[in-house]
Amino acid sequence: xxxxxxxEQAMFTLDSLKQFTAADMQRVNQVIEQHLSSEVVLxxxxxxxxxxSGGKRLRPMLVILAAKACGYQGQQDALLAAIIEFIHxxxxxxxxxxxxxxxxxxxxxxxxxWGNEAAVLVGDYLYSRSFQMMVLAQSMQIMNLLADxxxxxxxxxxxQLLNVNEPDTSEEQYHQVIYSKTACLFEAAARIGGILCxxxxxxxxxxxxxxxxxxxxxQLVDDAxxxxxxxxxxxxxxxxxxxxxxxxxPLIYAMQHGNEQQRQMIRLAIEQGGLEQIEEIxxxxxxxxxxxxxxxxxxxxxxxxxxxxxxxxxxxxxSALMFLADYAVERxx
Numbered sequence: 519x520x521x522x523x524x525x526e527q528a529m530f531t532l533d534s535l536k537q538f539t540a541a542d543m544q545r546v547n548q549v550i551e552q553h554l555s556s557e558v559v560l561x562x563x564x565x566x567x568x569x570x571s572g573g574k575r576l577r578p579m580l581v582i583l584a585a586k587a588c589g590y591q592g593q594q595d596a597l598l599a600a601i602i603e604f605i606h607x608x609x610x611x612x613x614x615x616x617x618x619x620x621x622x623x624x625x626x627x628x629x630x631x632w633g634n635e636a637a638v639l640v641g642d643y644l645y646s647r648s649f650q651m652m653v654l655a656q657s658m659q660i661m662n663l664l665a666d667x668x669x670x671x672x673x674x675x676x677x678q679l680l681n682v683n684e685p686d687t688s689e690e691q692y693h694q695v696i697y698s699k700t701a702c703l704f705e706a707a708a709r710i711g712g713i714l715c716x717x718x719x720x721x722x723x724x725x726x727x728x729x730x731x732x733x734x735x736x737q738l739v740d741d742a743x744x745x746x747x748x749x750x751x752x753x754x755x756x757x758x759x760x761x762x763x764x765x766x767x768p769l770i771y772a773m774q775h776g777n778e779q780q781r782q783m784i785r786l787a788i789e790q791g792g793l794e795q796i797e798e799i800x801x802x803x804x805x806x807x808x809x810x811x812x813x814x815x816x817x818x819x820x821x822x823x824x825x826x827x828x829x830x831x832x833x834x835x836x837s838a839l840m841f842l843a844d845y846a847v848e849r850x851x
Contacts, residue, residue: 528781531840542582543575545596548703550603553651556643557721562638564628568607576736576842577707578603583842584711584725585834586716587827594714597655601664602707603649604662609699611641616679617762659713676699683763685785689770691835693734698739701733708732725827728839731823734847741766742809743851745800760799763791767815771808774798780806816847 578599629637708729712722
């Protein structure tokens with residue numbers, strides 16, 4: 519799918535990446551546990567459910583790896599990585615309510631177990647907790663970055679809501695949504711690694727560009743997998759995006775390049791939501807080359823991510839970042 523790996527990238531597999539970051543991620547987990555606790559039992563139950571439900575933890579790992587790649591030697595990276603995970607978890611809780619999802623990461627969603635009201639309120643709790651933790655970092659630069667990032671995420675949620683059941687959503691509008699909802703948090707996580715090292719602004723922005731393009735590639739592959747993965751492996755119901763009336767890139771491309779029957783079928787499915795013709799739509803997506811196009815877009819962004827950090831000094835951490843860009847496009851779940 520992507521270009522042959524260099525020797526540097528070939529050093530890592532997913533298992534070896536986990537081993538390389540294990541001690542640091544254990545520090546992150548300790549911070550998460552420390553700041554997750556509440557006197558309110560329901561908050562503890564629901565937070566523990568979502569935090570420990572098998573996520574990849576890529577966003578907090580980005581903070582750790584970006585800081586390592588710049589030579590950071592302190593302990594603040596674990597705190598900032600935990601903050602990133604709290605923000606991400608809050609968005610998941612809110613997303614599942616908005617999308618009326620009953621499955622995430624192969625488990626029942628918090629909203630389906632405890633109800634929408636509890637999920638929304640605990641999401642708010644995690645957002646507010648993350649801002650309390652930001653104060654502990656004592657960095658106005660990081661506060662500004664994360665305040666802007668959470669605002670961008672919220673705007674992305676609203677933009678996506680406006681696009682639901684709207685078959686005339688353009689590819690540009692789609693990219694605005696995936697940047698705002700997904701990629702900007704990847705971007706912030708990588709930039710934080712540079713800020714912690716007090717590196718020069720150019721390197722900080724290069725790390726941010728890496729995170730941005732990694733996040734876009736990751737979301738593009740997610741949207742392709744929605745039409746080609748196995749539900750059990752994917753950890754959610756295949757076709758969820760279509761069922762919710764979301765015009766993702768495979769659907770947008772298939773409408774642009776399909777015949778009249780295919781266009782009208784996909785338009786109607788987006789307008790009404792539902793999976794009545796999921797097999798025919800999946801076939802149209804495949805036959806029009808929409809999946810190949812989406813994957814090629816993902817590969818292009820993964821390549822941009824790697825190019826953004828090409829000037830970083832060679833290190834295991836940089837190799838791990840390079841590997842993550844390839845993993846983003848080669849994964850099957």
